Amino acid sequence: MDDLxxxxxxxxxxxxxxxxxRRRAAERAAALEFDLALLCLKRGCLAEARExxxxxxxxxxxxxxxxxxxxxxxxxxxxRSLARSRRLKDTxxxxxxxxxxxxxxxxxxxxx
Numbered sequence: 860m861d862d863l864x865x866x867x868x869x870x871x872x873x874x875x876x877x878x879x880x881r882r883r884a885a886e887r888a889a890a891l892e893f894d895l896a897l898l899c900l901k902r903g904c905l906a907e908a909r910e911x912x913x914x915x916x917x918x919x920x921x922x923x924x925x926x927x928x929x930x931x932x933x934x935x936x937x938x939r940s941l942a943r944s945r946r947l948k949d950t951x952x953x954x955x956x957x958x959x960x961x962x963x964x965x966x967x968x969x970x971x
Contacts, residue, residue: 863891882918889918893927900942905935922950 869876869884876884896911908930915927930941941947 863888863895866891886918889915889927890923893919893923896927896930897942897947900930900938905938908938920950920953922953926950 866884866888868874870881870888872881892911893915896908896915899905899908899911909932912927912931916924916931918924926941926947930938933941
């Protein structure tokens with residue numbers, strides 16, 4: 860099972876996790892969607908990138924959600940420019956610094 864599918868199942872509560880861990884799983888799933896969207900942009904698969912960017916707007920840092928929302932609706936030439944932009948690269952770098960694991964013993968486990 861891949862990471863994205865596992866995080867989506869956890870987010871939906873299908874793994875019986877507490878609400879805090881479900882939130883963390885939703886954040887991680889959105890981060891994975893964002894990363895996959897970037898890979899799609901590099902390959903030139905704009906339709907798939909847009910769909911993944913739409914799903915990446917669900918959770919996570921505000922700056923990443925804003926860029927994901929913009930990217931999901933930009934016309935193709937602008938989307939290609941966004942993929943090369945310094946702002947996008949800075950957002951990706953900062954989002955990766957704040958990413959954390961999901962699982963027993965992590966923050967959020969005891970959230971009700």
